[in-house]
Amino acid sequence: MPSARETELLEAAYRYVLTHGLADVSLRPLAAAIGSSTRVLLYLFGSKDGLVRALLARARADELASLADIGTGPGVMARLWEWLATPAHRPLLTLWLEAYARSLVEPDGPWAGFARATVEDWLEVLKASQPVEVRDTPEGLASRTRELALLRGALLDLLATGDEERVSAALA
Secondary structure (H helix, E strand, O other): OOOHHHHHHHHHHHHHHHHHOOOOOOHHHHHHHHOOOHHHHHHHHOOHHHHHHHHHHHHHHHHHHHHHOOOOOOOHHHHHHHHHHOHHHHHHHHHHHHHHHHHHHOOOOOOOOHHHHHHHHHHHHHHHOOOHHHHOOHHHHHHHHHHHHHHHHHHHHHHHHOOHHHHHHHHO
16 A cells, blocks of 8 residues: 555656656656655655556556546447547546557566557447447457547547547547
């Protein structure tokens, strides 16, 4: 169980990386920005990689909590897109994209498994929205894989261009 100080610093570091990104984060500027020291961060998280893993877990928890609020059943794709397209979620989604891409090019680092885990998370959300008789069929898996690919591609386009109107129209 993390200490109160560890939780406090993790939250502060999470807010920092939502604004500044995670890929090139340096402990010294991060520690100064959140009112700590590199020594304390290393003590609490073991290493920079340990801190990165903790931040990725924190981001994933944020994402999963939001996805849990989407609900299931008809209209889940529209509700997912509405959530993805909300400007307030851009920092989290930009961080998600950064971590997703980094886990593909550095599969043995602190990013290891992040992309795969998020694909599985999203497939589970989409699975829960499918009729029971379809969920565990090859067709059900193919359908939710197609939906996930469409959402992920639209998200990449939205993050790259900011053109919500065009991308939303394409999804509609």
